[in-house]
Amino acid sequence: MTAQQPDSTTPDPLSADLLRKMNAYWRACNYLAAGMIYLRDNPLLREPLQEAHIKERLLGHWGASPGLSFIWVHMNRIIRAQNQEAIFLAGPGHGAPGVLAPIYLEGTYSEVYPNKSEDEEGLQAFFKQFSFPGGIGSHCTPETPGSIHEGGELGYSISHAFGAAFDNPNLLVVVAVGDGESETGPLATSWHSSKFLNPIRDGAVLPVLHLNGYKINNPTLLARIPNEELASLMRGYGWTPHFVEGDDPLTMHQLMAATLDRCLGEIHGIQQAARTSGEATRGHWPMIVLRSPKGWTGPKEVDGHRVEGFWRAHQVPLAGLHNNPAHLKQLEDWLRSYKPEELFDDAGRLIPELKELAPTGNLRMSASPHANGGILRRALRMPDFRTYAADVGTPGTTRAMNTKPLGAMLRDIMADNMRNFRVFGPDENSSNKLDAIYAVSKKLWLCDYKPEDADGGELAPDGRVLEMLSEHTLEGWYEGYLLTGRHGFFATYEAFVHVIDSMYNQHAKWLAICNEIPWRAPVSSLNLLITSTVWRQDHNGFTHQDPGFLDVVVNKNPHVTRIYLPPDVNCLLSTADHCLRSMNNINVIVCDKQDHLQYLSMDEAVKHCTKGLGIWEWASNDQGAEPDVVMVGCGDIPTKEALAATAMLREAFADIKIRFVNVVDLFRMQPAGEHPHGLSDADFDSIFTKNRPIIFNFHGYPWLIHRLAYRRTNHANLHVRGYKEKGNINTPLELAISNEIDRFSLAIDVINRVPRLQATGAHVKQRLRDLQIEARAYAFENGIDKPEFDQWTWPL
Amino acid sequence: MTAQQPDSTTPDPLSADLLRKMNAYWRACNYLAAGMIYLRDNPLLREPLQEAHIKERLLGHWGASPGLSFIWVHMNRIIRAQNQEAIFLAGPGHGAPGVLAPIYLEGTYSEVYPNKSEDEEGLQAFFKQFSFPGGIGSHCTPETPGSIHEGGELGYSISHAFGAAFDNPNLLVVVAVGDGESETGPLATSWHSSKFLNPIRDGAVLPVLHLNGYKINNPTLLARIPNEELASLMRGYGWTPHFVEGDDPLTMHQLMAATLDRCLGEIHGIQQAARTSGEATRGHWPMIVLRSPKGWTGPKEVDGHRVEGFWRAHQVPLAGLHNNPAHLKQLEDWLRSYKPEELFDDAGRLIPELKELAPTGNLRMSASPHANGGILRRALRMPDFRTYAADVGTPGTTRAMNTKPLGAMLRDIMADNMRNFRVFGPDENSSNKLDAIYAVSKKLWLCDYKPEDADGGELAPDGRVLEMLSEHTLEGWYEGYLLTGRHGFFATYEAFVHVIDSMYNQHAKWLAICNEIPWRAPVSSLNLLITSTVWRQDHNGFTHQDPGFLDVVVNKNPHVTRIYLPPDVNCLLSTADHCLRSMNNINVIVCDKQDHLQYLSMDEAVKHCTKGLGIWEWASNDQGAEPDVVMVGCGDIPTKEALAATAMLREAFADIKIRFVNVVDLFRMQPAGEHPHGLSDADFDSIFTKNRPIIFNFHGYPWLIHRLAYRRTNHANLHVRGYKEKGNINTPLELAISNEIDRFSLAIDVINRVPRLQATGAHVKQRLRDLQIEARAYAFENGIDKPEFDQWTWPL
Secondary structure, three states: OOOOOOOOOOOOOOOHHHHHHHHHHHHHHHHHHHHHHHEOOOOOOOOOOOHHHEOOOOOOOOOOHHHHHHHHHHHHHHHHHHOOEEEEEEOOOOOHHHHHHHHHHOOHHHHHOOOOOOOHHHHHHHHHHEOOOOOEOOOOOOOOOOOOOOOOOOOOHHHHHHHHHOOOOOEEEEEEEEOOHHHOHHHHHHHHHHHHOOOOOOOEEEEEEEEOOEOOOOEOOHHHOOHHHHHHHHHHHOOEEEEEEOOOHHHHHHHHHHHHHHHHHHHHHHHHHHHHHOOOOOOOOEEEEEEOOOOOOOOOEEOOEEOOOOHHHOOOOOOOOOOOHHHHHHHHHHHHOOOHHHHEOOOOOEOHHHHOOOOOHHHOHHHOHHHHHHHOOOOOOOOOHHHHOOOOOOOOOOEEEOOHHHHHHHHHHHHHOOOOEEEEEOOOOOOOOOHHHHHOOOEEOOOOOOHHHHOOOOEEOOOOEEEOOOHHHHHHHHHHHHHOOOEEEEEEEHHHHHHHHHHHHHHHHHHHHHOOOOOOOOOEOEEEEEEOOHHHOOOOOHHHOOOOHHHHHOOOOOOOEEEEOOOOHHHHHHHHHHHHHOEOOEEEEEOOOOEEEOOOOHHHHHHHHHHOEEEOHHHOOOOOOOOOEEEEEEOHHHHHHHHHHHHHHHHHOOOOOEEEEEEOEHHHHOEOOOOOOOEOHHHHHHHHOOOOOEEEEEOOOOHHHHHHHOOOOOHHHEEEEOOOOOOOOOOHHHHHHHOOOOHHHHHHHHHHHOHHHHOOOHHHHHHHHHHHHHHHHHHHHHOOOOHHHHOOOOOO | OOOOOOOOOOOOOOOHHHHHHHHHHHHHHHHHHHHHHHEOOOOOOOOOOOHHHEOOOOOOOOOOHHHHHHHHHHHHHHHHHHOOEEEEEEOOOOOHHHHHHHHHHOOHHHHHOOOOOOOHHHHHHHHHHEOOOOOEOOOOOOOOOOOOOOOOOOOOHHHHHHHHHOOOOOEEEEEEEEOOHHHOHHHHHHHHHHHHOOOOOOOEEEEEEEEOOEOOOOEOOHHHOOHHHHHHHHHHHOOEEEEEEOOOHHHHHHHHHHHHHHHHHHHHHHHHHHHHHOOOOOOOOEEEEEEOOOOOOOOOEEOOEEOOOOHHHOOOOOOOOOOOHHHHHHHHHHHHOOOHHHHEOOOOOEOHHHHOOOOOHHHOHHHOHHHHHHHOOOOOOOOOHHHHOOOOOOOOOOEEEOOHHHHHHHHHHHHHOOOOEEEEEOOOOOOOOOHHHHHOOOEEOOOOOOHHHHOOOOEEOOOOEEEOOOHHHHHHHHHHHHHOOOEEEEEEEHHHHHHHHHHHHHHHHHHHHHOOOOOOOOOEOEEEEEEOOHHHOOOOOHHHOOOOHHHHHOOOOOOOEEEEOOOOHHHHHHHHHHHHHOEOOEEEEEOOOOEEEOOOOHHHHHHHHHHOEEEOHHHOOOOOOOOOEEEEEEOHHHHHHHHHHHHHHHHHOOOOOEEEEEEOEHHHHOEOOOOOOOEOHHHHHHHHOOOOOEEEEEOOOOHHHHHHHOOOOOHHHEEEEOOOOOOOOOOHHHHHHHOOOOHHHHHHHHHHHOHHHHOOOHHHHHHHHHHHHHHHHHHHHHOOOOHHHHOOOOOO
């Protein structure tokens, strides 16, 4: 990166020749953007336009495209002039034509997809595939070289951009921000991301807020307030705004060039100052407000309605072309206004004097390895997770906070990977007992410090732990960080992970498509620890009780989705180790942070987690025989209650045979044909039997287990307990009782389902009900559970 | 409301006497807030504090409480002085002690809960119940009189506040905004709500951004930027900020009083100007930045660590009281610092000179009928939905856009309910074909106008349709509007409704609790039309295909949740009519907006929707016999494909007996014991048979049907088709084929499952597979489906 500061006082930085060429390049982009929406043939208009050349169904979005190409063309100049490493994110939804066009023109598209070659035949194929069955969409989907962001993704453009910039000191991430997406919550708070950018260690993000003024049918809010108010908003967010406004292309080129020069100067100034002094402070980074007409250079008017500069330019400005010669003529005039014959040579290739305006090789934004992060990804240096093991003797006799040793492991991972690993959390890493990590790297903080922060604040300008009370922003940063080839870990409260349901959905879809694109190298998995779980939200109450994220997770592509519910410390460590090494998955780990009983030694845990589910022999007494009942625990607290029920039953009925099963890897429940982790039916039957009652105590909503297992042989005997929206201010056991996942309810379930117990079991059931009533009464009187109920009341 | 403008130049508006009294009232609040966290006995400290008086488990959140009470006490002065109708929303999570305290002191709590009487015994019960099993939580839950917002609800305080203010011209909604929640996306964009407030017709919202500086373990962003930057941010959002900062109570009282006077003056000024001139313009409404110490007036230091004014004050500032006499002493000193003996009389009741500081009756914010909106709710004047019926002759021969007549119905509802009905949508009401409504009321717009807006912009300063590209904000407005006793309708794209999953969850939980609170009058249901559905997102591609919101919906309380999938116009109208009349539900209606085949006359539709599911005799030929197969359609497009498959099968196999069932009310599938709409097993068996194959063609993810129906007699023969994450850029039929919900796949499913067809069916299966291949080839070549596939290829 050059440290030279461009002269920001030059009013017209582009020479007449360069101006002409850049405008021609932009014309070529606009021609391509329009061409891909309309043309299935005659791509260079070498014959008069006919209906037969037009696609039957016109799809795609013209409105945002010219503005996106405009930014791209200007970035190309900067990249060439300064050898500036850069990538481009297109925030506006459906803006792909404006991005695909320059990608094709700079040659990358043809390199990645050889049949979309740089000639007339390739151009025709390139046009036809757009928004066409079997082709590509109107977002910057994974099929788009250079893209890490689909666009229209519900306001995540800026957070994705920052994720890409973290720990990439030489990278400039240019992000076109749509004025439509700017109205979303995730985008509105993501402007604060600059408060988390360390100018020494991180790269820069240059947002270009593209005020084209309209959404589908409405003006945008930010385009209809005075500039002064908008500038105030941006300054309030901590940015330094620069305005580029107009509609005359040649004037706008000069303005944009001068403004970009100024912005690059400011960026390098902030970086140089910090890097020279070694002092990282919060930068008031530049951003650009680009106000240009929607559908710029397109038809001004159609059928008497304004189109350019209005919402009618949003999608296909000229529709109804069939049997409408006037429209066909208007389309031809519009396309010819770009003078394709001046832009492309006989073979249909961009002419050399324009071709040379683009950077070459990896400096092309479309070819940046950062945007195909798997190429740059290096495996984490990982400590041996066994060294953090909890010492477990007899199962169920020792206790530990399940997430605490994981904190120590994350600390050591951080220590060994101080350039490509980050931990994310919304103000909850300490609450979630992961605070050991601060010994190695604190929470990044670049805003004001106060003396009291020294007392446990754990804040530092070079911290690598990112905490902000916005799950959207954290998830966006994390995704951007992963997609550019790095690693991370995100811990969050279970009840609030629904905030990012749609981000999970979109990332899962992105990965599912990437799995089918040979040139996309695999990236690190997204690891999501869900803690402070429902069963310990007794005191926070009903609003904090929601284990339903798993119901969202299971709907997505089975090659992407993974769910683990480790019951204790050693299983959690083994699971986390596996997840941190995996690629192209979303790993959801559910484990509570509180002090819990421990069950498995590290060796046992590794074996158990490798199998994903298994019989716990030490808790079972059906060895060598078919059991009366299969008792299953899935999740930490449900496992404890299931074990306690098992112990009580074995005490109450001397001859009862119980098989105890624990499930860590939830997708083992699904048939092998439906999920790569699914257990074969034979193995499933050998564990769950073909005809014995199964009492399945589940962490989440009980129906999820039926959804996974409804095809299993013994499904008719599968009886699932789980959370069913019964809760208010409780104690943990009271909450369990309300939802019938408690030891007493489970034992009664067994008695009700094992025929030979029903005769002798009546008095046991009565005793269990009495104990349940006593337990509730104690809690209501004392505000706590009887301590004995946080363990097993009876030994096995 | 008085129009008198308070004198904003008085520096110290409070007389010495009033100052003393207001501070005493605030001390009483703080005493109560601390008391409810700690005390189970000795509520007035009439004996020395002992361990036995302290709760066993200390829960609750002190940090935000004093600031919340501070605002409340000051609002009380304004309300009394100006007879100002007002309600109070507490945004900060877990701030309930600071709200419950003044509610108790002004008598409302005891009126609603007589055993929490205004005496020592009542106070003891009031203290003990807080964060205690069987008691109330530390949010402003539905049990809290005067609350329409739990707090800590993930950033919805401002949008809820605006929902309450719309169409309530005399109401002032004071909303304490937490600086923690301010970092969330939903809160960050909700500041723009003021751009949608009409000063003639609507009330006012006064946000008090409470900078107490800290979240659980971190400083907040907004508290650690310069005031100038924060002021710039607020002005950029369109507000006029006023700062109240400090920690000396007496100084702060004067400052707050003067600032509130000024703000009320500005509010009334804006309202008067607009109401006098009749011209509604966008107001730059006042807001207050209140910077006060976290845990204000609590322990300054504990065990050598700073507490007041630091994050350590967040929850319980003094923990570990048992076996710790020093802490116990410090707690006693702290509690006694409020001098309860000066505040309460012998009986334990607030002394009269303080009592009279609060407003009385319905002017108390805790007793406002607006906060128990069901009291104010009046049923909508509803037109006869039958008048919008589509004219349907032979089923499946006519076509209509399913949502278009609904737009006409909403238009006429709007016309008859211009003060208590609103329509919400994120820039998509036209796209969703509901634009008929603009004939009666346009989209509210108070920002800049441009001449071109006149051409189809449908904008007006008095519009009652609210469109902003933030599902969070819309949902928040809508909830606030409903909870204050009004009605509405919200239409949104299916793929993006996941954005508000957690808002749905919280509102469902709120309603579930309200159903158990006798004094909460029922409110109108939340009606959510989900359109632009997965099966018509073939062209927008994979990111726009997600019918999974239903999987979130079904997890919540069955007394709240409703899901309808009307297959045609008349069923949609009947469903919408039902939903708009219902109360305390969340009604999710799934129906696509495009041109679709029509099936039922209005009479038939009403009957069908009333039953919720039923046999379509005209499509069935099993009359008087057990069918070979039950074919089920649920959702518009799946129904069409299932009908086409039925037609093909009946042509191919002369003797096949098919029963055709359509499901509108999804919860009919669940057993009657699990959902109030659940069908009895006998009825279910009579329709779905006990042993015949069922081919169920479903709109959403197929597993949801198994989750609902796994207990049904014939579940083993239930074969469900639905969306399974197979999609990219397709045509509608191609998308259906990829997910096997198309006519060909369904017909093959039937042949595979009806034993007597298997011998003769091989050639039919081959023919179906050939047709499928031809259909795909046509789409890939032409970019559209063969027109014949958008209807039935063979007549019944």
